[in-house]
Amino acid sequence: MTATAITGMGVVCALGQGVDALTQGLRAGRSGIALRERTARPLPDGCRIGAEIRGFSFDSALERVGALPEERKARALKLGRRAPFTVQTSVVAALEAWSAAALEPSGVDPERVGVLIAGNNLTQQYVFQTHGEYGSDPTFINPRYALQFLDTFHLGVVSELLGAKGEGGTVGGASASGNVALARAHQLLALDLCDVCVVVAPPADLSILELQALANAGALYKDFTDAPSRTCRPFDRRHNGFVPGEAAACVVLEREAFARARGAPVQGRLLGVAVQLDGNASSDPNVDGEVRTMRRALAQAGVDPGAIDYLNAHGSASPLGDRTEVEAIRRVWGARV
Numbered sequence: 001m002t003a004t005a006i007t008g009m010g011v012v013c014a015l016g017q018g019v020d021a022l023t024q025g026l027r028a029g030r031s032g033i034a035l036r037e038r039t040a041r042p043l044p045d046g047c048r049i050g051a052e053i054r055g056f057s058f059d060s061a062l063e064r065v066g067a068l069p070e071e072r073k074a075r076a077l078k079l080g081r082r083a084p085f086t087v088q089t090s091v092v093a094a095l096e097a098w099s100a101a102a103l104e105p106s107g108v109d110p111e112r113v114g115v116l117i118a119g120n121n122l123t124q125q126y127v128f129q130t131h132g133e134y135g136s137d138p139t140f141i142n143p144r145y146a147l148q149f150l151d152t153f154h155l156g157v158v159s160e161l162l163g164a165k166g167e168g169g170t171v172g173g174a175s176a177s178g179n180v181a182l183a184r185a186h187q188l189l190a191l192d193l194c195d196v197c198v199v200v201a202p203p204a205d206l207s208i209l210e211l212q213a214l215a216n217a218g219a220l221y222k223d224f225t226d227a228p229s230r231t232c233r234p235f236d237r238r239h240n241g242f243v244p245g246e247a248a249a250c251v252v253l254e255r256e257a258f259a260r261a262r263g264a265p266v267q268g269r270l271l272g273v274a275v276q277l278d279g280n281a282s283s284d285p286n287v288d289g290e291v292r293t294m295r296r297a298l299a300q301a302g303v304d305p306g307a308i309d310y311l312n313a314h315g316s317a318s319p320l321g322d323r324t325e326v327e328a329i330r331r332v333w334g335a336r337v
Contacts, residue, residue, distance in 0.1 A: 126205065
């Protein structure tokens with residue numbers, strides 16, 4: 001499979017808006033985890049800490065994206081002003097990535113531009129809030145809700161925003177949704193079904209129901225609630241669960257030959273991907289499945305494990321998850337880790 005070029009990226013997260021803000025925060029070692037600001041919503045005990053997108057204003061965020069053609073900006077405002085929070089952040093991230101990829105203005109055939117939305121069940125808080133307002137008498141519910149509660153609404157908004165008319169869809173994979181969507185985009189490009197594929201990963205805006213269920217399942221953190229920056233401790237003997245966070249991100253992928261032919265700024269290359277099932281409906285991880293997937297990705301990329309400088313782990317901060325992942329990594333990389 002041929003390499004895929006990464007030509008644009010965009011992000012809205014707890015460390016700020018834009019790739020530069022995220023990069024600077026990571027280099028400075030800043031944590032986006034803090035006490036939750038949205039105290040108006042009910043929160044279960046033990047869920048008052050998170051990596052929230054704070055102080056988000058859709059109109060202000062659009063102004064910070066950079067130089068946008070007036071027609072594109074007007075379209076974004078029309079699509080996003082009355083949309084759920086998750087859609088608004090996706091629009092901002094997508095516009096940053098589209099601009100960074102030098103696709104503004106774009107001479108790319110719209111029928112060769114694909115869009116993939118990473119994730120499912122993305123508007124849980126919006127659905128929960130709407131049910132609270134109209135559940136007892138839905139007579140006058142806004143008809144927009146018929147579209148906006150669906151994950152495909154994200155797809156429609158981004159495709160209209162960018163004028164994309166190629167292949168598209170929503171791709172779910174729980175915590176791995178972003179990676180699954182990138183793998184799918186890589187495959188679409190390799191099959192020559194599109195020249196450009198825009199992958200958007202919206203934040204999962206969870207309601208009290210999802211948060212309480214995760215807490216009851218033992219998946220969320222349980223201590224250091226008075227010291228938010230110390231709560232997230234993957235691969236630590238004191239780990240006891242993950243901290244929920246929010247982020248919208250977008251990556252623009254292109255067939256490498258196409259990107260270079262149009263003089264696009266190639267920021268990286270995706271060489272190989274692998275997505276494997278364990279044949280298991282439960283949440284318990286499987287060492288053999290993780291080993292098999294990593295080895296297949298390396299083989300497809302034609303890269304030896306010894307050539308890898310950086311490994312991005314799941315790091316769920318759960319005792320079983322961390323222990324399983326470490327064992328799988330050691331099987332593939334041996335004494336290097």
